Amino acid sequence: MLRPGGRVGITDIVADDALTAAQRAERGSYAGCIAGALSFSEFRSGLEAVGLEDVSLTVSHQVVDGMYSVIVKANRPVNGTTVAPASGTAVDAVEGAARSSCCGGACCG
Numbered sequence: 001m002l003r004p005g006g007r008v009g010i011t012d013i014v015a016d017d018a019l020t021a022a023q024r025a026e027r028g029s030y031a032g033c034i035a036g037a038l039s040f041s042e043f044r045s046g047l048e049a050v051g052l053e054d055v056s057l058t059v060s061h062q063v064v065d066g067m068y069s070v071i072v073k074a075n076r077p078v079n080g081t082t083v084a085p086a087s088g089t090a091v092d093a094v095e096g097a098a099r100s101s102c103c104g105g106a107c108c109g
Helices: 021-031 040-049 090-101
Strands: 007-015 053-064 067-075
Touching (some): 007 021, 040 067
């Protein structure tokens, strides 16, 4: 995704680590298009699993109880290589949530 030494910054909705999948889905109807929101630790683990470093998840505001809009930043090491994670890792969770949480609206295109 990034050239060596590159940076990425995105925004997303992230859930408290303590929320269960059912609690995330329940709160998703209040925040829209986030039924598959990852927890802070899942989000961080997924980015680190593919070799990104200096991952930061900065809360910009609370969307609903236990779920937050965050600014996500990460760097790819200058001498970094792309990592192909094993099946069943946090990366699978990130990719699965991205596929299952899309509401089909223009915001997800």
